[in-house]
Amino acid sequence: MSQPIIVVTGMPFEARIARGDGVHVVCAQNDTLTAKLEAAIAHEGARGLVSFGTAGGLIPGLKPGQWIIAHKVLDMPEQAREYVTSIAWAEALRRAMPGALRADVAGVTAPVVSADDKAALFRESGAAAADMESHIVARVAQAHGLPFVVARVVIDPAERSLPPAALAGMRPDGAVNLLGVLGSLAKNPLQLPALLRVGKDAGRAKDAMRYGRQIISLRLGEGFGAVVAGI
Known part of the structure; x- marks a missing residue:
């Protein structure tokens, strides 16, 4: 039996979108991800790792729903240590999604919440977006030669x-x-318009993820696993 592709997400809704034939999904938060990913590799092995899901935009003007295929992952907790993604795999994904942006992604340990903090991280890293899983995926991939x-x-x-x-x-x-949402709104109802915008942005991101996943399947015939296994 062939080894699976391990797809890593941080949120349950991302995991639901990512699942498919030939794919093993590891969904975990930043502090437990390494252990769960190591356990999955030890149990089944892996042909490669994919960090899949959402990210916070750092470049002004990037809209919700914009795909980013990373060139490098900048491990910010490790003084912005750089990990270069597989060129062949990244190019295959970019060809399957022509509107995707090929750029660097910053890995962080906590959500980047404010516009000021996003701007500061952009100045520091030059990355297009930030997420909380990609740097861990990069570390584990390098440790296992994947x-x-x-x-x-x-x-x-x-x-x-x-x-x-x-x-x-x-x-x-x-x-x-x-x-938690209702409790926060009860304390400060004036944040409701901003929260509704967040919901609308999240909807666009989810639609983009589903569409991108479908495009990959249609282009390569066997779903997400075929992108990285069939090159």
């Missing part, structure tokens, strides 16, 4: 700060905490 690629969709633009209710709505495992 190819890896990063395919992420912008979910919140660089110019916009996330309202407190959006963060209150995130459980430690990435699931939605509706009571």
